[in-house]
Amino acid sequence: MGIRSIAFRAGVSIIPAIFLLICACSKDPTAPADAIPPATVNDLVAINPTSNSIMLTWTAPGDDGRTGTAARYDIRYSVSPLTSAIWPSAGQATGEPSPGPAGSADTFVVTGLDPATTYYFSLKTADAEGNWSGKSIIASAPTSAVEDETPPLSARMIPNHRIIPG
Numbered sequence: 204m205g206i207r208s209i210a211f212r213a214g215v216s217i218i219p220a221i222f223l224l225i226c227a228c229s230k231d232p233t234a235p236a237d238a239i240p241p242a243t244v245n246d247l248v249a250i251n252p253t254s255n256s257i258m259l260t261w262t263a264p265g266d267d268g269r270t271g272t273a274a275r276y277d278i279r280y281s282v283s284p285l286t287s288a289i290w291p292s293a294g295q296a297t298g299e300p301s302p303g304p305a306g307s308a309d310t311f312v313v314t315g316l317d318p319a320t321t322y323y324f325s326l327k328t329a330d331a332e333g334n335w336s337g338k339s340i341i342a343s344a345p346t347s348a349v350e351d352e353t354p355p356l357s358a359r360m361i362p363n364h365r366i367i368p369g
């Protein structure tokens with residue numbers, strides 16, 4: 204092995220060391236890294252269905268487990284039970300609320316749904332460091348049928364129709 208070869212190998216091995224040093228120095232050494240994700244929501248409920256929307260309610264987890272304030276929600280829905288296998292391909296709600304402080308009641312109305320259809324919902328919570336909670340329990344509810352606002356044909360054809368008793 205020649206000197207040039209040894210020098211090259213030494214140079215290659217020092218690159219990762221420099222990279223690691225830069226990464227270590229770029230973080231505040233006095234601040235412990237936040238590796239604690241928000242708690243997994245276990246009380247998600249689907250209520251107040253209309254023909255095109257369903258309201259979700261749940262207790263806000265925190266930044267770390269059930270303390271602090273988390274950063275954001277990812278709410279998803281599906282017409283089949285929203286298991287972990289379904290999660291990646293499930294519909295994703297937009298405009299989710301910012302999480303309230305741990306323990307507060309958060310709500311969100313999912314809109315744009317089809318009538319007379321059972322929907323399944325689940326959510327995950329992230330903290331500011333991008334630590335994601337587990338997937339919540341699944342909540343489900345059917346939307347109502349579209350309301351029939353057309354009067355019966357007979358009532359429209361006979362506008363002065365009256366029922367005379369006796």
Ligand SMILES: [Ca+2]
Binds near residue numbers: 240267
């Ligand atoms: Ca955290």
